[in-house]
Each structure stands twice: as structure tokens, then as C-alpha cells.
Amino acid sequence: MAPLHVFVCLLGLVVLCRSDCFFQGLVIKDLENPPKGCMDEDGKLHDFGSEWTRDCVACSCTEDGMSCCNMIPDLNIVDIPAECELVVNKKACSAKAVLKSDNTKECYPL
Known part of the structure; x- marks a missing residue:
């Protein structure tokens, strides 16, 4: 469902939305007994x-297939200033960039 993905991405924009997503199309093997x-x-x-979330991956199921997006940004693709670091909270499925010198102050991506 598109609203879930839009919601997840909008929430992620506050925290650096650059998540990995994938779509798995529905496979119909037996026309007499569709999934x-x-x-x-x-x-x-x-x-x-x-819709469901497991291990910080939000998924939804439609008649076209399953769509999933990682709620935590990939550390390899997030551009943050050198004086900052990305702090990941897997319990809350969130991440934020903070100053290395003072982790109470947030940084913003370049």
C-alpha cells in the first residue's frame, strides 16, 4: 500500500531517508488456486x-506482490559531515546524525 511507504519515507526524511526498498512480485503457480x-x-x-514490520523492515502485501523498505538508512549511502556520526536505535527503528564531540546535538546530511 502506497500510504505506508509514503509515511515511512516522510518519517525517515527527518532522520535521513535513504532506505533500501525492494518489491517481490506475486507468483501465481496454479490458476485454479490463486494465492x-x-x-x-x-x-x-x-x-x-x-502491513507488518519485522527487524526494522516495513512491508505491505497487495495483489501485485510484497513491497518492503528498511526503516534504518544504509550507513554506506548516507552522506554526513566528517564531524558527525550516525547513531542507530534498532529498538525504535530509527537513526540520527549527531556531532561526534557532543552526541546531544544533531547534524544534518550534506
């Missing part, structure tokens, strides 16, 4: 229209 949802990497079936 009832999307199968995640653990083999769990998620109904069409459902």
Missing part, C-alpha cells in the same frame, strides 16, 4: 492489504 496473500522470507503468509 491468498504474500509469503515472507520466513514462510509466513500475509493477507492482501496487510
